[in-house]
Amino acid sequence: MNGAYLDLVRAHAPLLMIVAPLVGAALTLVSGLARLSWVVACIVGGVAAVIGIDFALAVFSAASPAIAEVGVALYVDGIGAFAGALMALTLTFVLVAAGATLKEAGASAAPFNVALLLCAAAGWIGALMARDLAAVFVAVETAWLAAVGLTAVNAVQARAPLNGALRMLSLGGVGAALMLLGIGLLGRAAGSFEIDALPLAHISMPSVAGAGAALVLLGLAVKAGVAPLHAWSAAALGRSSGVVSFGVGVLAVLGALSVMTRVSAYTITAPELGAAISAALAGLGAVSVIVGSVQAVGSTNLLRLAAYAGVSQAGCVLLSVALGSPAGFAAALMQLVAFAAAGLALYGGAAAGRVQALDRLDGYAQRAPLASAAITAGALSLMGAPLTIGFLGRWRLVEAGVGAGWWWAAGLVIIASLSGVFYGGRLIERMYFRRANAAYEGEGGVWRAALAPALLAAIVGIAIGVAPNALLRAAAAASQLLTGLAT
Amino acid sequence: MTPEFALYAVLGAPVLQALLVMLVPKPPGLRDLIHIGFSLLGAIAAAYLVSAVAHHETARIVLAQPLPNVDLAFTIDPLGAMMAAVLNGLGVLHAVHAAGVARAKQERAPARLLAFIALAMAGVTAVAFSANLFSLFVAYQALALAAFPLVAHRGDEEARPAARAFLATLLASSIGLFLPAMIWTYAIAGALDFRAGGMLAGRVDALTANILLVLYVMGIAMAAIPPMHRWLPASSNGPFPALVAIQALAVLPAGGIGVLKVVTFVFGPGMEEAALASQLLIVLVGIGMIVAALIALSKQDIRERLAYSCMAQSLAAVMGALLSLQPGPFAAAGLFAATLQILALACAAATLLMAAGTTAAITGRTTVADYAGLGRVMPWTFAGFAIASASMIGMPPFAGAWAKLWLITAAAGSGLVWAAGLAAAAAILTFTHLGPLAANALAARAPTDAFKRPDGASILLAAPVILAAAATLSLLVLADPLADYLSPIWTAGAGQ
Numbered sequence: 001m002n003g004a005y006l007d008l009v010r011a012h013a014p015l016l017m018i019v020a021p022l023v024g025a026a027l028t029l030v031s032g033l034a035r036l037s038w039v040v041a042c043i044v045g046g047v048a049a050v051i052g053i054d055f056a057l058a059v060f061s062a063a064s065p066a067i068a069e070v071g072v073a074l075y076v077d078g079i080g081a082f083a084g085a086l087m088a089l090t091l092t093f094v095l096v097a098a099g100a101t102l103k104e105a106g107a108s109a110a111p112f113n114v115a116l117l118l119c120a121a122a123g124w125i126g127a128l129m130a131r132d133l134a135a136v137f138v139a140v141e142t143a144w145l146a147a148v149g150l151t152a153v154n155a156v157q158a159r160a161p162l163n164g165a166l167r168m169l170s171l172g173g174v175g176a177a178l179m180l181l182g183i184g185l186l187g188r189a190a191g192s193f194e195i196d197a198l199p200l201a202h203i204s205m206p207s208v209a210g211a212g213a214a215l216v217l218l219g220l221a222v223k224a225g226v227a228p229l230h231a232w233s234a235a236a237l238g239r240s241s242g243v244v245s246f247g248v249g250v251l252a253v254l255g256a257l258s259v260m261t262r263v264s265a266y267t268i269t270a271p272e273l274g275a276a277i278s279a280a281l282a283g284l285g286a287v288s289v290i291v292g293s294v295q296a297v298g299s300t301n302l303l304r305l306a307a308y309a310g311v312s313q314a315g316c317v318l319l320s321v322a323l324g325s326p327a328g329f330a331a332a333l334m335q336l337v338a339f340a341a342a343g344l345a346l347y348g349g350a351a352a353g354r355v356q357a358l359d360r361l362d363g364y365a366q367r368a369p370l371a372s373a374a375i376t377a378g379a380l381s382l383m384g385a386p387l388t389i390g391f392l393g394r395w396r397l398v399e400a401g402v403g404a405g406w407w408w409a410a411g412l413v414i415i416a417s418l419s420g421v422f423y424g425g426r427l428i429e430r431m432y433f434r435r436a437n438a439a440y441e442g443e444g445g446v447w448r449a450a451l452a453p454a455l456l457a458a459i460v461g462i463a464i465g466v467a468p469n470a471l472l473r474a475a476a477a478a479s480q481l482l483t484g485l486a487t
Numbered sequence: 488m489t490p491e492f493a494l495y496a497v498l499g500a501p502v503l504q505a506l507l508v509m510l511v512p513k514p515p516g517l518r519d520l521i522h523i524g525f526s527l528l529g530a531i532a533a534a535y536l537v538s539a540v541a542h543h544e545t546a547r548i549v550l551a552q553p554l555p556n557v558d559l560a561f562t563i564d565p566l567g568a569m570m571a572a573v574l575n576g577l578g579v580l581h582a583v584h585a586a587g588v589a590r591a592k593q594e595r596a597p598a599r600l601l602a603f604i605a606l607a608m609a610g611v612t613a614v615a616f617s618a619n620l621f622s623l624f625v626a627y628q629a630l631a632l633a634a635f636p637l638v639a640h641r642g643d644e645e646a647r648p649a650a651r652a653f654l655a656t657l658l659a660s661s662i663g664l665f666l667p668a669m670i671w672t673y674a675i676a677g678a679l680d681f682r683a684g685g686m687l688a689g690r691v692d693a694l695t696a697n698i699l700l701v702l703y704v705m706g707i708a709m710a711a712i713p714p715m716h717r718w719l720p721a722s723s724n725g726p727f728p729a730l731v732a733i734q735a736l737a738v739l740p741a742g743g744i745g746v747l748k749v750v751t752f753v754f755g756p757g758m759e760e761a762a763l764a765s766q767l768l769i770v771l772v773g774i775g776m777i778v779a780a781l782i783a784l785s786k787q788d789i790r791e792r793l794a795y796s797c798m799a800q801s802l803a804a805v806m807g808a809l810l811s812l813q814p815g816p817f818a819a820a821g822l823f824a825a826t827l828q829i830l831a832l833a834c835a836a837a838t839l840l841m842a843a844g845t846t847a848a849i850t851g852r853t854t855v856a857d858y859a860g861l862g863r864v865m866p867w868t869f870a871g872f873a874i875a876s877a878s879m880i881g882m883p884p885f886a887g888a889w890a891k892l893w894l895i896t897a898a899a900g901s902g903l904v905w906a907a908g909l910a911a912a913a914a915i916l917t918f919t920h921l922g923p924l925a926a927n928a929l930a931a932r933a934p935t936d937a938f939k940r941p942d943g944a945s946i947l948l949a950a951p952v953i954l955a956a957a958a959t960l961s962l963l964v965l966a967d968p969l970a971d972y973l974s975p976i977w978t979a980g981a982g983q
Contacts, residue, residue, distance in 0.1 A: 384662070386625040387553055395554055402674045410670055414663055421658040429651060433639040466551040466559075 013055035014076050014129045017084055020048045021091065021122035025115040034110030038099050041114035045092035048121070052088035056081045060477040075131030075196055078481025079265055082333050082474060083258035084128045090254055090340045091121040093453035094246040097348050100450035101242030105154045112153050117247050120146035124255025128262055133183045133193045133216070140179070140259060144172050144223050147252040154241045161244065164236025168248075171232050175222030182215025190270075195262075199269040206272040213267040214280050217260060224256035225307070226284055226314050227291035234295075237307040242351030245303060250343040253310055254336060257317050261332050268324040281322035282409075288315030289412045293419035300358050305423055306346040309382045312416050313339045319409050320397045327403065329479035330472075331396035337471065338381060338393040341461035345378030348454020361427060363436030370451055372431045377458030379424035381465075384417035388465040392472075488532075490539040490546030494561060494616065496532035497571060498548075500525050501609035505602040512598035519586035522601045526582035529608065530575040533568070540568045541972060547618060557679050559625060560618040564683075565973045566751065566826065567615040570744050573830050574615070574736050577837045577958065578608050580951035581736060584841045585728035587947025591848035594726055600640055604728060606633035607737035614741045620669045620679040620753065623745060624661065627709065631657040634738050637729035638722050649724040656718040657708050657738075665706030668699050672753065681748065683976065685755020696754070697764035700812070703749045704768055709742030710805050711798045712768075713775040719798050723790040727844030730790060734797045735836035743804040743829040747822070750808045756818035756977050757811070765812040766903070772809065773909030776802045780916030787855050789843045792920060797836045799913055800879060800887075803894060804828035806910065810897040811977075817900030819977035823970055824893035827962065831878055831886035838875035838955040839921075842868050845948040855924055862929035867949045869928050871956035876921040878959040881914045886962040 009016060024044025028037035059081040076084075095117060102110045123143025130136045148168045155161035187193040189209035190201040203209045218229070225233040237249050268277045292311030299305035313335065320332035352371035355361055365372040381390030394413045401409035464471050488496075504525030511518055539546065540563050547562040585604060589597035610630025617623040631654060639650030673679055675695070676686045687696065708715035722733045733739065754761055776799045783795035807825030811818045845868050846861060847853050862869030878885035881892075891914055898907035962969070 383658075386621070386628055387551070387559070392553060398670050399673075402670060410667065414667055417662045417666070418659055421655065421662060425651065425654050425658065429639065429647065429654075432636070433642050433647060433650065435642070465553055468553060469555075472555065 009051065010054065010058065013051050014074050014084070017048050017052050017055070017088055018122050018126045018129065020044055020051070021118040021125070025118040025122070028111045028115045028118065032111060034103055034107045037111035037114050038095070038102055041118055042092065042095045042099075044118065045088070045095045045121075049085070049088040049092040052085035056085035056474070059481065060474045073131040073135060074129045075194075076129055077196075077262070078478035079258075079262045079329065079333065080128040081481070082478035083262065083336060084125050086336060086340060087121060087125050087128065087251075087255055087258060090251060090344070091117070093344050093457060094251050097344065097351065097450050097453040098243040098246050101351055104241040104243070105156045109153050113150060113243050113247075116146045116150040116153065117243070117251065119143070120150065120247060120251055120255070124251070124259065127255070127259045131194055131196065133187060133195055136195065136259065136263065137176075137179055137183055140220070140223065140256070141176055143252065143255055144168075144176075147248050148172065150247045151236050151240065151244050154244050158239050160239040161236060161241075164232060164238070164240070167232040167235050171222050171229070175219040175229075177219075178215045178222075179219025182212040182217075182219060185209065185212030186216060187212070195266050198266045198273075201270065203270065203272040209270075210273050210276045213273050213277055216263060217267070217277070217280065220256055220260040220263065221284060223252070224260055224314055225253050225311055226318065227288040227311050230311050233307045233311065234304045238301050238304045239356060240303060242347070245306075245347040245351060246344070249303070249307055249310065249347055250340060253314065254340050254343070257314055257339070258336055261317065261321050261329070261336070264321045265329055268321070274324055278322050278324050281318045285315045285318030285322055286412055288312065288318060289416050290315075293416055296423045297419050299423065302350050302355050302358055302361060302427070303347070305358070305427075306343065306350070309346075309420070309423065310339065310343060312419065313342070313382070316394060316397055316413065316416060319412060320400065323400050323404050323406065325400060325404065326476070326479040327396070327400035330475040331393065331400050333475040333478055334389070334396050334471065335393035337464070338389040338461070341389055341457045341464075342378040342381040344457035345374045345381070345454050345461065348451060348457065349375035349378065352451045352454070358426070358430060359437065361430040362434035364431040367436055370455055374451070374454040374458045375431065376428055377461055379420070379427045381461050383420035383424040384413070386465075387462065389461045389468070390465075392465055392468050488535060490536060490544050490563060491548055493532045493535045493539065494546050494548050494563060497529050497536060497575065497612055498561060498609060498616065500529040500532065501605040501612065504529075505605040505609070508598050508602045508605065515590065515597070518598055518601070522586060522605065523579065523582045525605070526575070526579045526608070529612070530572070530579045533572040533575040533612070536563050536568045537572045539563060540565050554621065557619065557621045559622050561613065561616040561622060562618040563616065565975055566744075566747065567617075569826070569969070569972065570615040570740070570829065571612050574611055574740060574833055575608065577736055577833055577955060580955050581728070581731050581837060581841065583947055584731070584844065584951040587945055588726070588728050588844050588848050591945070591948060592726070594728075596640070599636065600726065600728060603633055603636045604732045607637065607732045609633070611737040611741045611744070614744050617681075617748070619681055620672060623748060624665060624669055627661055627665070627707070627741065627745060628658065630709070630738060630741055631661070634722075634733055637733060638725045640726055640729055641724065646724045649721040652721040653718040656715060656721075660706050660708035660715050663706070664702045668702035668706055671695075671699060671702075681752035683752065685751075685758060686753055688755040688758060691760060693760040693763070696758065696760035700754065700761045700764040701768065703753070704746060704805070704809070707742050707745040707749070709738050710746050711739060711742060711801050712772060712805060713778070716775070716779075716798055720791060720794050723788070723794045727840065727847055730793075731837055731840045731844065734794060735833055735840055739797055739801050739836070740829055740833050743801055743808075743825065743832070746805050747808045747825050747829070750811055751822060751976055754812060756822060757814045759814045761812050762814060765809045769806055769809050769903065769906050772802045772806045773906055773913070775799075776806070776913035777909065777916060780913050780920060784916065784920040789853050789855055789858070792855060793836070793839055793843060796839075796879060796917060796920060797832065799917060800828065800832040800836065803890070803910060803913065804832065806906065807890075807894050807897060810894070810901055810903070810906065813901035813903065815901055817897045820893055820897035820900060822977050823973065824890055824897050826973060827886070827890035827893055827966070827969070831890045831959065831962070834886055834955060834958045834961075835875040835878040838871050838952055838959065839879070841955060842872040842875070842952045845952060848948060857934075858924060858928045859931035860928065860933040863933035867953050869925070871952035873925040873929055874956040874959055876925040879921055880918045884960065884963045886959045889962045889966050
């Protein structure tokens with residue numbers, strides 16, 4: 001009996017990964033109570049993560065799972081399965097970690113916070129599973145508006161986050177317009193709006209299709225915070241509360257980058273579009289690496305620093321995708337995992353002690369040793385220190401890049417790592433070798449458990465760096481599975 | 488005991504030592520006992536590995552496979568085993584001395600200081616036993632991170648910028664230069680495992696070989712090649728036990744070992760393709776030796792003087808390694824000179840820095856001018872200081888003399904007489920900044936003002952100095968056996 005239910009769940013796994021967070025969002029709003037809504041959200045997030053990981057394992061174990069058709073046009077490919085599971089798992093981590101800072105905007109806002117987090121995750125997962133470009137658009141905008149709402153709801157203690165939310169809204173609106181226009185052009189030129197049709201479509205108007213694809217990717221790049229289109233990121237994240245750091249800095253950026261990777265993988269493998277899309281992504285990635293690295297080095301605020309480091313990391317993801325090869329896609333997926341782990345560790349460590357300005361980190365290791373350990377692990381991963389997942393991701397990019405003759409990509413990776421040495425080293429030096437100049441303001445008691453996801457992310461980041469074979473195999477399998485599993 | 492177990496022990500003992508020292512900071516007696524005991528354990532394991540290599544036994548341990556076809560692996564070879572044995576042997580003396588200094592000077596956070604010294608020793612041991620370029624890179628980075636707290640130990644306004652400069656120089660050069668070279672090598676050879684005779688031998692053109700050599704040699708900033716040497720004077724801000732670890736036993740020797748391993752196992756002795764870059768680097772290194780010795784002469788603080796003096800000696804080791812790339816029958820002589828130079832540097836620098844540390848702990852004096860006559864009241868300490876100075880200068884029969892002799896032989900035999908001249912000039916300048924200092928300390932009238940600790944140096948502070956000084960005499964009888972022991976390295980290269 002249980003086996004039958006389990007089979008039913010597995011047959012609807014992609015749909016459940018989208019529906020479960022949405023149902024969970026409704027339940028949290030109904031519950032009304034801050035703590036209860038958080039518990040419900042964590043359970044729902046955990047369920048979605050288990051379903052996502054089980055589904056991804058089934059996909060990558062080479063057994064094609066049966067997926068039920070229920071009227072929603074889903075198209076699950078390797079990148080979607082991999083990134084969808086990653087999103088669901090990250091959502092769970094984010095929800096648990098956000099527990100301690102959930103009520104910073106007042107207890108009444110807490111249910112909204114978790115509901116918006118769940119909606120955002122559902123949107124990004126939906127975009128990763130959608131077959132139709134229009135459905136991708138709807139899902140992306142749902143997720144983005146949820147992220148804007150999350151930023152706005154928590155903008156009660158300072159004006160800066162509200163300014164950030166306005167920037168997100170306005171820039172995101174521009175991005176949405178570009179994306180919609182791009183989808184129209186691409187669909188017209190390719191003769192279909194279905195994403196899986198692009199690589200095989202006979203594109204009659206390559207220039208129109210190329211422009212359309214570029215606009216779609218540009219719209220997504222705005223939401224991923226890729227430089228120079230990242231004007232919203234520092235404003236929204238620089239003085240944000242913990243829940244916004246996690247929800248926007250980690251979840252939204254990870255979601256947008258994942259969707260960008262998926263859409264790019266289809267457009268770049270279309271023969272008529274490949275070269276132009278590759279060049280555009282490579283250019284965007286290079287600019288993002290350089291600008292993000294320079295801005296991170298100059299940051300005096302930990303949250304801004306993490307945001308800019310994320311911009312640099314996003315550049316590395318785009319460079320990997322720009323290679324247009326399975327090795328490049330696999331490298332991009334590895335870097336998405338690295339981004340999620342480093343982001344959770346950095347923002348989690350910062351949220352534990354309410355750290356924003358860098359000078360608040362002075363002597364942090366004595367006040368909050370576990371939070372400092374999490375930040376250290378995140379910083380080392382961003383540096384690309386050996387035996388961390390950050391090193392692994394960048395090595396895979398360099399390996400794929402050198403294989404394709406893209407030596408300059410290896411140079412950019414070196415720049416990203418070198419800048420990581422400067423800003424990461426600065427964090428470590430402040431935490432461990434300076435005297436404390438402020439009292440610890442973090443949560444005590446049971447809410448210290450909210451630091452667990454950051455620590456777990458740090459440990460996972462190092463564990464994967466030491467023994468990466470399983471993840472490497474999964475990423476390689478995902479990059480080979482661009483043909484969909486079911487409709 | 489199997490060689491594999493000994494390899495685990497020599498790599499793991501310092502890590503366990505660091506953990507235990509941090510967990511048991513009090514009572515000081517137990518803490519120091521743990522520190523010294525585990526150092527001894529590491530030294531015994533390293534000595535066993537020397538014997539195992541001599542009996543043609545092999546051992547390879549794989550700790551992880553972080554990249555496809557690339558292991559985090561460590562293996563025993565004559566070069567690594569010899570370096571690890573000497574450094575860990577001196578490490579025991581340093582452990583005793585560090586415990587004494589920590590007590591005498593009442594250093595702040597002594598457990599942390601001792602723990603990071605142990606981690607630094609683990610780092611240099613890992614560098615010595617690294618089985619491939621990736622493991623060397625990981626060990627190098629780990630050593631930089633372990634030594635960083637030693638420089639920052641005092642935590643004051645001078646120590647923090649110094650520590651930042653230290654870490655930034657070492658990590659930036661390794662990521663900016665060494666890592667690209669490693670990636671390039673991987674692209675050419677398809678693997679990163681060290682190979683006797685050189686993994687690049689016969690696979691690269693002259694342009695690639697020259698660029699790669701520059702990237703590797705400059706990327707291993709721990710060897711203190713100008714302009715990548717800024718970390719070394721910056722490290723002078725650390726407490727004396729930290730200085731011994733950084734300049735004598737761990738960081739600076741790791742640079743020499745790294746260059747030696749790269750030259751031996753990546754390029755291979757006598758690699759004609761890299762001859763141009765090696766000659767240019769020899770010029771840079773030779774001038775660097777002379778300038779470092781001159782700067783040392785200008786420094787009045789003993790820590791700064793010894794830092795630049797050690798830099799000049801480390802550059803001599805790099806010169807030897809680079810000379811081995813010159814085609815001809817003297818490539819092996821260059822490798823042997825570099826090996827001897829690293830061993831001689833470790834013995835002499837450890838002695839000098841421990842003697843300076845003892846002096847600072849007992850008298851509170853750290854300026855050169857205040858050393859006059861101290862040998863009369865601290866005869867054992869300054870006898871060691873004088874012997875180590877003689878070794879650094881290259882005076883027979885001390886270890887440094889054999890190293891300099893082989894270095895000049897290799898340079899002259901390779902047709903680079905000017906390189907031999909540069910090495911000789913550097914030795915003379917070393918005499919000018921260490922010879923009069925040692926002579927003045929022994930011969931001048933004893934100071935009459937009161938010392939910081941009038942009860943004098945304890946056995947913990949004096950004995951390690953004199954024992955380390957005695958080690959500089961060891962090459963008098965060990966040079967030939969050492970050449971036989973190390974010969975498989977260059978014999979394999981010659982056979983390629």
